[in-house]
Structure formats: structure tokens, C-alpha cells
Amino acid sequence: MGLEANKSMEYHVLPPKGLLNDPNGLICYKGIYHVFFQWNPHGTDHGFKYWGHATSRDLVNYEYHDAALEPVDWFDKNGCYSGSSIEHDGKLYLFYTGNVKSDEGIRTNYQCAAVSEDGMSFRKIGPVTRHPEGYTQHMRDPKVMKGEDGSFYMVLGAQRDDLTGDTVAYRSADLITWEFLGSIMSVREKLGYMWECPDLLRLEGKDVFVFSPQGLEPEGDRFNNIFQTGYYTGCFQGGRFHWDGQPFEEMDKGFEFYAPQTFVDGRGRTILFGWMGTMPSEMEAAMPTVREGWIHHLTLPRVISFEGGKLIQTPVEELVGLRCEKEEKHGRSMDLDIPDRAYELNIKIKGPLDTFGLVYRNEVRLSFESTERRFTVERTNWATSLREVRGVKLDGALESITIYTEETSMEIFINGGEEVFSLRYFAKDEDRNISMEIEGAEAGIEAVSYRLESGRE
Ligand code: FRU
Known part of the structure; x- marks a missing residue:
């Protein structure tokens, strides 16, 4: 199955046609990166979800396959x-939620497995x-991992009967028979009505619990998208997450970022893909790409680390392989022409500044x-x-900005990935x-840009 869709998206994972949402089942299996994704091949709405499937040897060029599920x-x-997915005895196991709706619209969920050789x-x-008892049928998105005790653990996004969000755990010795353990949090904040897509990352001795709560109210600069993704820090052991009490922190401060998933690759890197999802539905319907028969894409693969009490996200170094012509400029005010659709811009701030401003494509x-x-x-909301x-x-201080952009998409990494903004x-x-x-008596800008080119036809 070729990429019939948008030719302007140079290096993101995108739907061959139809709608893409969450990254699923991320794994490096037998030396090949597998990126599955929520996919409706029949239209640009959320109708019927398949697992789309792309593979890559370098996280830059992808080959698209028939749907996996x-x-x-x-x-x-x-x-x-x-x-999610996990390798066991040389086989690749997928875990997913089977969503079933009755003729009356009543939902039932099933946590399911599939296997591949x-x-x-x-x-x-x-x-x-x-x-389990005590939970509504809003229970989904199994993330399966191996614990230090040799058992397998599954964490699941959930909604309690009192309509508050939660995450629960199951344990298994063989990936087939699962024992329910209960909520992973013994102390739980009320944070929305449903927690989707839980993930647990072990980073330099710190465990990070990433999830996507729905139903948070905006608070100043926080929680301004309809749904958000963020994390707690603490320690995950025996199916319990011992939260250290640090507030829930949003992972990406931009407009389009949701439902990310991580995996550890053969080099020991924790790599994340997120969904650059546009919500709410009025914005999806008005998205110009719908006219071309496709909608949404994933973020770039990002390496995740934890430094100085902060989660750091940086684009994988393989992306350097996309760089073509280079342009370099210094000054206090400058104009750059965008040489092509896909583009990397690295800005270094020299000296103390008062203000900095950048206008991209008006x-x-x-x-x-x-x-x-x-x-x-x-940016301009394209629906309103x-x-x-x-x-x-x-x-x-503001020290550096790295921007990866394609024709309709932009990821902005500030101060080496301390803060990230993703947007369409x-x-x-x-x-x-x-x-x-830039303003400030001693301040200056050093800008290095590259045209990016992938092997994609
Ligand atoms: C998150 C989500 C998941 C669900 C999937 C369905 O975007 O709502 O909770 O499994 O999308 O496509």
C-alpha cells in the first residue's frame, strides 16, 4: 500500500489515507522499528479503528503495510x-482494546491480545x-511491560463508577492469564473524568507515569486544549505507582499533542511518538487536508530523558540524515526565505535579551x-x-530554539527540549x-537552517 495521500508531509508517520490517531504498539522488534497507529482507512472521521502499520530501519524513512488488526x-x-506490544519468546504480542457497541449504543470493552512470529x-x-467491579466501560489502552520481578504488568486507562479518571493494573506470568490488582495510585487526585493512554517510563532512576486525562478546566497557561497529556513522577513497583506529590505537568505546551506512547529501543533510548491530533471535531471537520482524503499525523520520534527535575524531549539524532542545503545568518533582526517545505531551523540566542520575536510565513x-x-x-484557528x-x-533564560516544520506542521523545542510546542x-x-x-543592548541571533529531504516518493 503506497502513500497516496499528502506529498507535502516529508518525514512524519501519516495515514496512507483516512484518519490517523494514537501511536500504538511501538517496538523495535528483530532490529526493525514498528509503528502501529489508530487508523480509519474508510474516511476522515473516527468511524472504525484499525491498527495501521509502518516499519522503519532508521526512524526517518517508513514503509507502510496492510493493517495489522x-x-x-x-x-x-x-x-x-x-x-501496546511486547516481545516474548521471540514472538511479538499486541495488546489492544476491543470496542463493542450494542444496537442501543451501549459500550463494552475487551482487553485483547494478538500474536505474530x-x-x-x-x-x-x-x-x-x-x-473489574467499580469501573465503567470506559476502560482501554493497555500498556504491557515487564517488571523487575519478572512478571508482566498491564496498565489500563479507566473511569471509576463515580465518574473520576483512574489507571488500573493487572499482572501475568505468561501474557495470557491476567490477575486484577486495582488502581495503580493509592493517593489519587481528582483529575478529570477519564484517563486515557497510560504509560510508564523508567528514566535515570525516576519513574514517570504519563497519561491523558479528559475533563480538566483551563488554569492560566495550563490545560488550554480540549484534552491534555502530562505526567506524574514517582516509583512504579509491583503494580503500584508511588507518586512523589509533584503536580501533574503537561508534556507539550502547544496545540496538537495527545495520547503519546514510548518504547525503549536497542540502544537503550526511550523514544516517544505522540498524536498531533486536532480536537475538537469542528476543527477536524474544517481541516484543509480532509479535501485530500486524509487527516492527522504523528509527532517526530523524540528521545525522552529526565534532567534537573524536568522531562526533556529531543528529536532523535537520526533526523540529521534529512539535512540538505545549509544557510547560516547572524544579526539582531533578519529575514530568511524558506527554501522548501520541510525545514529545520536552529536558533541560538547570544547575550542577554529583552525580547525575541519570530514570524513564520505570516x-x-x-x-x-x-x-x-x-x-x-x-496561530490562527482554521475553523474560527x-x-x-x-x-x-x-x-x-531563552537560550535556543529548534524548529522542525513541514508544510502544515511545526514542532518547536526550546532550550534543548525543556519545553516543546507542537502544532498544525x-x-x-x-x-x-x-x-x-531580538532586543537587548548585547543580544544577537545565530540562525542555522537546513532544507530537509526524506527518501519518500
Ligand atoms: C485516545 C483514544 C483512546 C482510544 C482511541 C480510539 O485518542 O480515545 O483512548 O483507545 O483513541 O481511537
């Missing part, structure tokens, strides 16, 4: 929802857990002012035509200029 069985007939064709095993505006240390990103802003207060944007074709300006 199709919603055709009694236990998944309304969707093969999100989940070659990573290409999958045999469904069917449901492997029992629905559409996206980045700004920073040093009194409040607030960094903001502004209104300007909208996301912002964050940096811990220290829609600019006029003829606007192909970037302008930058």
Missing part, C-alpha cells in the same frame, strides 16, 4: 482501539482480562520577553479564523518568509 471479530467489531501477520487470541508567531520569562506561540495563543514560563498551521502558499528580531 481489523475490527471484524465479535470482541472488537466497533474498533481495535489503542494498545514475523511482525507482519497477526493472529488474534481474543479477550484476556475480566472487567501565520505563526513566537515571542519571548525576559521580565516574565514567558514564551508564547500564536481567530488567533489563539499557548504559553509557558521558562525556568531560566495553515499558511498561504505565497507566504514563504521567516522574520526574526
